[in-house]
Amino acid sequence: KNEVEQSPQNLTAQEGEFITINCSYSVGISALHWLQQHPGGGIVSLFMLSSGKKKHGRLIATINIQEKHSSLHITASHPRDSAVYICAVRSNYGGSQGNLIFGKGTKLSVKP
């Protein structure tokens, strides 16, 4: 079983729809990251959070530490949001090293 599970694997939405991507993890963590990866490989960090909720523009990320679950929401989705969204956790293992353990990603396609 993967330590970080994302759902769904693939998601197709119409422009304007509200989108939710889920992430569950099984290890102890010090932080959780939501990352965006466009074709070509480059990864951009969207959020880093360890509790509660963060909002940036149309993006909202929440985390429930007790339930070991996080969600990424996109409001008023747009075709330019099409990308792979990756959940990654910073495990407690290794002290200050801060290795990231990644989910497999959710491929989002927003149709105009």
Added chain:
Amino acid sequence: GAGVSQSPRYKVAKRGQDVALRCDPISGHVSLFWYQQALGQGPEFLTYFQNEAQLDKSGLPSDRFFAERPEGSVSTLKIQRTQQEDSAVYLCASRLAGGYNEQFFGPGTRLTVL
């Protein structure tokens, strides 16, 4: 502002060739990570440097993989006698000291082994 850069961006190698992938981290970033991302998968940890010291190489898949960061800045990931299963995107990330700081990723090197 300069982010993390990697070169080459794309590399095609014949099976059995040696390859060297370069990572230029953000200036002043003490920590440097290498990750391997197979097609359709999330990245997986390969190795970690703090300055010039390689503190964790537990993710390197075989002894054909070797990484170095001799002066604590630029890092090179070398793969000897490449195999088809080495085909992947190799990502480098750097971070300020302290595990609580955010990692910044480079664009990756896409390696294809024929």
